[in-house]
Structures are given as structure tokens and as C-alpha cells.
Amino acid sequence: MICNYHTHTYRCRHAEGTEREYIERAIAGGIKKMGFSDHIPFAFPDGHESDYRVRVAEAEEYVATVRALKKEYAADIELHVGFESEYYPKYFDEMYENAVKWGAEYLLLGQHFTRSEWPDGFYSGWLCANPDELRIYCDEVIEAVGRGVFTYIAHPDIFNFVGDSAVYDAEYRRLCKAAKSAGVPLEINLLGVRGSRHYPNEKFWRIAGECGCTAVLGFDAHTAPDAYDAESIPKALALAARCGVEVVDDFELKRIGV
Numbered sequence: 001m002i003c004n005y006h007t008h009t010y011r012c013r014h015a016e017g018t019e020r021e022y023i024e025r026a027i028a029g030g031i032k033k034m035g036f037s038d039h040i041p042f043a044f045p046d047g048h049e050s051d052y053r054v055r056v057a058e059a060e061e062y063v064a065t066v067r068a069l070k071k072e073y074a075a076d077i078e079l080h081v082g083f084e085s086e087y088y089p090k091y092f093d094e095m096y097e098n099a100v101k102w103g104a105e106y107l108l109l110g111q112h113f114t115r116s117e118w119p120d121g122f123y124s125g126w127l128c129a130n131p132d133e134l135r136i137y138c139d140e141v142i143e144a145v146g147r148g149v150f151t152y153i154a155h156p157d158i159f160n161f162v163g164d165s166a167v168y169d170a171e172y173r174r175l176c177k178a179a180k181s182a183g184v185p186l187e188i189n190l191l192g193v194r195g196s197r198h199y200p201n202e203k204f205w206r207i208a209g210e211c212g213c214t215a216v217l218g219f220d221a222h223t224a225p226d227a228y229d230a231e232s233i234p235k236a237l238a239l240a241a242r243c244g245v246e247v248v249d250d251f252e253l254k255r256i257g258v
């Protein structure tokens, strides 16, 4: 694995370590292309900023820090700066404009909530058996893909649906087909692998394989050692092989604001 575009930093306040520590670890592991994709800052209309994001006030400094390191480490690694963002239909235009204004190069879609998260919203990790909620998740992800601005869908199987398996299949198949026809890869999330989370879900990846989707790997590093997580790579590749999913390693970012 030489390419990882899913990296956080201490700035989002649930990860730890400086950009430099993550970079050193990635280089030691053999990564050649690395992207920082910290949780996108956002202030809701009432001024609220969720506690798992980079602060709006720190956005420019985050981008500037990675840009400076990009020059410093140019001989050893190709660095990029972007954000992981949800797609909230009501707020996404503003989120996108901010990302471009701050100088981000790319976006990953990470749909941690549906609709919104403040003052309410539906957390994708909750155990859920309601078909309507899974439908909304898939609708929003498909709409996001249609915007043509996301490099890939991080943990596409994060919505924790435990209801009727025919509904699971039909809804996630819709998502997979949309990603496939838009040429947007799906991420096998290595944070999920190392944390034994509910994703990556083999049921999902079998559907992805049947739909001919392309997968990429993302470390989703929240600590510097995870900027190269050697143990999780073969597990993710084995999952992809079992499910008939092609994994692409060296791939390009979808540039924003150009």
C-alpha cells in the first residue's frame, strides 16, 4: 500500500498527534502519497461547532501547516490537504465553499450523520432497523456522489442497519450502483478493521463485488502509529478477495475548486 488519503490530526479533538508525526510514520511504512482529511470545520446557523471537528478558527492554520510540510517532505512523500465531510443537503453548499476558500485540495465523504447533526440528526453508527432511515442514508450518499466533488466514499457501510436483510441488500445495492456508475471508489476502512467495528461489513462488500465497485483502502488514522497500519492491510485485502472486489492502490484525488 503506497497511497492513503484518510488521516486526521489532534485538531479534531478526538485524534492525537501532529501532522509531522503522522508523516514520519507513513514514510517509514512506505507510503508515497498521503492526504490529510481532518473533519471539516463547520458552524451551524446558531454558531454551534460540533466537538469532533476542527474549529473554524483553526481551518486556515491546518491547511497552511500541511502545505508547509508538503514542501519540506517533497523528496520523500507526496502530501495533500483536504477534509472529510458529511453531505448535509441543507448545508453542503456552504461546507464546500468553505473548503475551497480555505485551500483544501480534496474531500472524502464520511456520512457520520444523516440530515444534519445539530440541533438534531441521525447518527449512522446507531443500531437501526428502520428501513426509512437506511433509505435516507443511501439517498444522501447517492446525492453526494452526484455532486462530483468527492474523491471517494469513506466507510460507505457505516450506517448500522440491523433490520430486514432484503432491505439491507436493496438499499446498499442502490448505493453501490450509483458509486459504480459515477466512477467513485468505496473505502474499506482500516479503522473499522483494527477496531473490529460494525464496518467493514462483509454483507455490504459482497454487494459491492456484485456491482463491480472499485475499493480503496484508508487508514482513517486518528493516532500517528495508524498512519501506517500494517496489520490491517492483509485483512482488508482478504475481505475484498472473498467478495470479488477490485482494490486500487495508486489513485488520484478529485481536485476541488479548480
Ligand SMILES: [Zn+2]
Pocket: 008, 012, 014, 039, 222
Ligand atoms: Zn474521526
Ligand SMILES: [Zn+2]
Pocket: 006, 008, 084, 110, 154, 220
Ligand atoms: Zn475519518
